[in-house]
Amino acid sequence: MELTTVWFLLVAVLFTGYFILEGFDFGVGMLLPVLGRDDRQRRVLINTIGPVWDGNEVWLITAGGAMFAAFPEWYATLFSGFYLPLLLILLALIARGVAFEYRHKRPEASWKGRWDQAIFWGSAIPAVLWGVAFANIFRGVPLSADHEYVGGLLDLLHPYALLGGLTTLGLFLTHGAVFLALKTTGDIRERAGALAVKLGVGTAVAAVAFLSWSLTIRSSAAAVVLAVGAALALLGGLAAARVRREGWAFTGTAVAIALAVATLFAALFPNVMPSTLDAAGTLTATNAASTPYTLKIMTWVAVVFTPIVLAYQGWTYWVFRRRIGVQNIPQH
Amino acid sequence: MLSWGFQVDALDVARWQFGVTTVYHFLFVPLTIGLSVLVAILQTMWHRTGNERYLKLTKFYGKLFLINFAMGVVTGIVQEFQFGMNWSDYSRFVGDIFGAPLAIEALVAFFLESTFIGLWIFGWDRLPKRLHLAAIWAAAIGTNLSAYFILAANSFMQNPVGFRINPDSGRAELTDFVAVLTNKVALVTFPHTLAGAFLVAGSLMVTVGLWHVMRNRDSADTGAYRFATKLGSWTVLVSSALVILTGDIQGKIMTEVQPMKMAAAEGLYTTESPASFSVLTVGSLDGSRELFAVKIPYLLSFLGTGDPNGTVQGINDLQAQYASQYGPGNYAPIIPVTYWSFRFMIGFGLAAAAIALLVLWSQRKGRTPTSKWLLRAGLVMPVLPLLANSFGWIFTEMGRQPWIVFGEMLTRDGVSRSVSLTEVLTSFTAFTLIYAVLAVVEFKLLVRYARAGVPDVTPQTDDDTDDAERPLAFAY
Numbered sequence: 001m002e003l004t005t006v007w008f009l010l011v012a013v014l015f016t017g018y019f020i021l022e023g024f025d026f027g028v029g030m031l032l033p034v035l036g037r038d039d040r041q042r043r044v045l046i047n048t049i050g051p052v053w054d055g056n057e058v059w060l061i062t063a064g065g066a067m068f069a070a071f072p073e074w075y076a077t078l079f080s081g082f083y084l085p086l087l088l089i090l091l092a093l094i095a096r097g098v099a100f101e102y103r104h105k106r107p108e109a110s111w112k113g114r115w116d117q118a119i120f121w122g123s124a125i126p127a128v129l130w131g132v133a134f135a136n137i138f139r140g141v142p143l144s145a146d147h148e149y150v151g152g153l154l155d156l157l158h159p160y161a162l163l164g165g166l167t168t169l170g171l172f173l174t175h176g177a178v179f180l181a182l183k184t185t186g187d188i189r190e191r192a193g194a195l196a197v198k199l200g201v202g203t204a205v206a207a208v209a210f211l212s213w214s215l216t217i218r219s220s221a222a223a224v225v226l227a228v229g230a231a232l233a234l235l236g237g238l239a240a241a242r243v244r245r246e247g248w249a250f251t252g253t254a255v256a257i258a259l260a261v262a263t264l265f266a267a268l269f270p271n272v273m274p275s276t277l278d279a280a281g282t283l284t285a286t287n288a289a290s291t292p293y294t295l296k297i298m299t300w301v302a303v304v305f306t307p308i309v310l311a312y313q314g315w316t317y318w319v320f321r322r323r324i325g326v327q328n329i330p331q332h
Numbered sequence: 333m334l335s336w337g338f339q340v341d342a343l344d345v346a347r348w349q350f351g352v353t354t355v356y357h358f359l360f361v362p363l364t365i366g367l368s369v370l371v372a373i374l375q376t377m378w379h380r381t382g383n384e385r386y387l388k389l390t391k392f393y394g395k396l397f398l399i400n401f402a403m404g405v406v407t408g409i410v411q412e413f414q415f416g417m418n419w420s421d422y423s424r425f426v427g428d429i430f431g432a433p434l435a436i437e438a439l440v441a442f443f444l445e446s447t448f449i450g451l452w453i454f455g456w457d458r459l460p461k462r463l464h465l466a467a468i469w470a471a472a473i474g475t476n477l478s479a480y481f482i483l484a485a486n487s488f489m490q491n492p493v494g495f496r497i498n499p500d501s502g503r504a505e506l507t508d509f510v511a512v513l514t515n516k517v518a519l520v521t522f523p524h525t526l527a528g529a530f531l532v533a534g535s536l537m538v539t540v541g542l543w544h545v546m547r548n549r550d551s552a553d554t555g556a557y558r559f560a561t562k563l564g565s566w567t568v569l570v571s572s573a574l575v576i577l578t579g580d581i582q583g584k585i586m587t588e589v590q591p592m593k594m595a596a597a598e599g600l601y602t603t604e605s606p607a608s609f610s611v612l613t614v615g616s617l618d619g620s621r622e623l624f625a626v627k628i629p630y631l632l633s634f635l636g637t638g639d640p641n642g643t644v645q646g647i648n649d650l651q652a653q654y655a656s657q658y659g660p661g662n663y664a665p666i667i668p669v670t671y672w673s674f675r676f677m678i679g680f681g682l683a684a685a686a687i688a689l690l691v692l693w694s695q696r697k698g699r700t701p702t703s704k705w706l707l708r709a710g711l712v713m714p715v716l717p718l719l720a721n722s723f724g725w726i727f728t729e730m731g732r733q734p735w736i737v738f739g740e741m742l743t744r745d746g747v748s749r750s751v752s753l754t755e756v757l758t759s760f761t762a763f764t765l766i767y768a769v770l771a772v773v774e775f776k777l778l779v780r781y782a783r784a785g786v787p788d789v790t791p792q793t794d795d796d797t798d799d800a801e802r803p804l805a806f807a808y
Contacts, residue, residue: 043807050808051450054405058442064412065435072427079416079423080748087759090413091766094406098770101402104808105777148750185800290428294506301436309443316447319458322800330803 003295007070008272008285010302012265014066018059019130019168019261020175020254025053027176029096029123032116035180035191039112040326046100046119047329048183051320053100055313057093069298073147073288074272081141081149082133085156089126096122127172128165132156135164135210138264139217140274143281147288150277160213167210170203171234171260175253178237182246185325193244200238200253207234207256211263218274223267230259342753343744346418349760351729353410355722356767360404362721365479365526366533367397368472370567372465379465385556388786393537393560398453399777403770405446410763412438418756422736422746429495429506430485433513437481445474457805479529480522487518489737490728491589497740504740517589520581527574528681528724531717534567535684538691540782542710546701553786558695565688568717572685579678580635587636587644590738592654592663593731594636595647596670605643607632613671658739665733673727681720687713 028049036042049056068075079086095118103115139160142151177196181189211227237252268274272288275281289295371394378386412434415423423430448470455464488495494511495504506512541561545554587594595601598610609631613624630640637644647664654663687709694701701707736743 047807051454054450055443055447058438058446061409061412061442062438065438068427069431069435072424072431075416075427076420076423079413080420080750083417083751083755086413086417087762090410091762093409094766097406098402100808101398102777291505294428294432297509298432298435305439313447316451319451320454327801328804329807
């Protein structure tokens with residue numbers, strides 16, 4: 001396989017990992033005011049992701065770094081082109097990350113309330129905007145022949161992109177609710193499970209509509225199979241959530257997110273950022289790539305370190321596998 | 333669109349944003365680097381001796397470390413995105429080389445740091461003691477490792493090596509990755525930066541320890557604070573020696589690879605051999621004439637070349653040389669900025685070391701310091717090396733100007749062409765506002781938790797509530 005194809009796959013894998021992992025973090029953050037009826041309950045929710053959210057976010061840093069190293073043109077065009085959405089995502093991630101660490105540092109309700117807002121908006125904004133961003137990457141944006149983004153903010157906000165945003169919002173909410181049902185005990189577990197099913201039905205409609213629309217824009221046999229798989233995984237996950245098989249439900253939503261992302265990347269290949277104007281502006285895995293020498297070095301680094309990272313991150317989830325409930329929340 | 337009586341363009345704002353967000357990010361980085369190791373050392377001492385004093389200090393300084401760590405993490409994400417957002421032509425030009433250390437930093441260092449910090453924070457009752465200790469060490473190693481990769485990337489901008497310019501695309505391409513990682517600028521900047529970080533971390537440890545030693549003389553924990561004060565002071569002294577040693581080597585390398593930066597550090601306009609070091613120079617307003625100067629003869633030659641009679645090139649000669657090499661243009665950085673930031677870096681760093689000496693002296697043979705002035709000096713202590721770190725970065729980045737990659741690309745050619753002034757102003761304003769608010773919040777929390785003192789670490793009575801009912805050892 002060409003190294004550029006390997007790195008196309010690796011970038012896809014990194015974003016998939018990011019959306020699966022931070023997807024449920026975002027879901028938990030957005031469900032904070034819904035499922036957390038008092039401070040103790042809200043602390044239960046936050047502590048289900050407490051030990052892992054930071055490691056989950058590094059998937060984004062690594063995806064960004066991998067894009068920069070392997071496809072500098074893609075990184076440069078995407079990040080300068082999607083300027084304001086990325087700015088909002090950054091501001092959201094800043095407020096949210098600090099909120100997790102600072103919320104419990106003072107007892108006042110007003111203090112905690114402000115950080116709860118930061119967690120909610122800091123999760124909701126990226127949950128929508130990542131969908132908008134990926135829908136635009138997939139559909140294509142106005143790029144000049146020398147790969148500069150020549151559109152404005154409004155060129156990124158069209159019905160297809162908004163449906164993309166709605167889809168990631170729904171997927172992350174459902175995924176988060178399922179995760180909470182899996183990681184908590186008592187009342188929160190019950191309510192999270194019930195909510196997951198309700199959210200999941202709406203999400204399934206949005207996701208099927210979005211993926212179908214996507215496949216009318218560009219498609220391949222593999223992409224169709226993956227899209228059908230994503231829909232089936234989501235429905236399977238919802239069925240499992242309905243009968244309170246929480247482990248299977250979580251597997252279902254995780255696989256659904258993975259296959260949905262895979263659908264987009266599969267249909268996109270070999271393009272990485274199509275131009276809606278001049279075809280010469282289209283960025284591909286070949287014309288956006290670094291030199292074979294750089295890709296070879298990066299491949300070795302990835303081959304050696306990715307399994308190590310997966311091993312210790314997986315182990316962390318094992319260490320914190322226990323469910324928690326209000327009885328486990330200390331006074332301070 | 334904006335009429336302010338002077339011209340502001342997207343390039344200016346992008347530069348200001350990079351400066352502000354980077355200096356701000358680096359207020360938190362030194363503490364993260366240094367304190368992670370110091371906390372790991374404290375926990376190791378507890379592990380070895382079983383003395384509760386070290387456990388108390390581990391938890392106490394661990395809390396201050398985490399308050400700071402959160403800020404370092406979130407402001408770090410901005411750094412990685414910013415190259416693409418504001419400096420996309422720079423990213424295109426160097427991506428083949430520059431992206432690799434950034435990606436490796438994330439994969440090798442950030443994952444290690446963030447995953448094990450989570451295990452350490454929440455793992456007090458979940459992990460065997462030995463593994464829990466290993467977790468803080470793994471996080472500390474990840475943090476220190478990340479510094480290496482990002483400094484290797486930065487060193488390429490100061491002294492590009494291991495590349496060629498592709499004549500077809502006009503872009504820099506990697507030819508020797510080992511050369512990039514073993515860039516002599518990187519090899520010396522790494523220990524210099526780490527030592528500077530420990531200067532900050534040691535200072536914070538002194539400040540907090542000393543305050544408690546002097547405020548609560550009869551507290552049962554005075555012994556613990558005295559120990560922290562000493563550990564912090566020795567950290568400051570050892571690291572300031574290392575800062576000086578590595579800084580000296582850096583000066584010689586800089587004279588060789590970036591002679592303009594060395595000349596700018598000194599405001600040396602004409603080539604001199606031997607060259608004297610200016611401790612303080614007051615020049616005429618246009619900077620072309622000296623009015624008053626305190627100089628140490630031979631010192632600059634010695635710092636720059638290792639030979640007291642060595643030749644140090646002056647700004648005017650270098651300017652003429654670069655103009656003939658790269659074409660017409662101004663190749664000198666802003667001299668007052670480089671001149672003063674270089675001196676502030678050295679001065680603030682030395683001041684912290686001097687206070688550490690005073691603190692150690694005041695506690696000799698078990699004495700308790702009483703001087704009000706010492707307490708005041710102790711309280712400002714962490715600010716001094718923080719300023720030294722900031723000025724060091726301002727010096728090294730401003731001293732590279734007008735280049736973004738020395739000799740290869742001008743900063744003005746690296747900026748994003750597709751980003752408008754309005755967009756970059758929006759982002760600069762937004763970051764400045766949120767950073768300002770968070771700075772106040774962070775500082776207040778640090779003070780609050782520093783005042784609160786070491787926690788009670790008496791183990792919870794081991795009743796027979798089963799695991800599922802027991803409160804977590806730590807929860808957000």
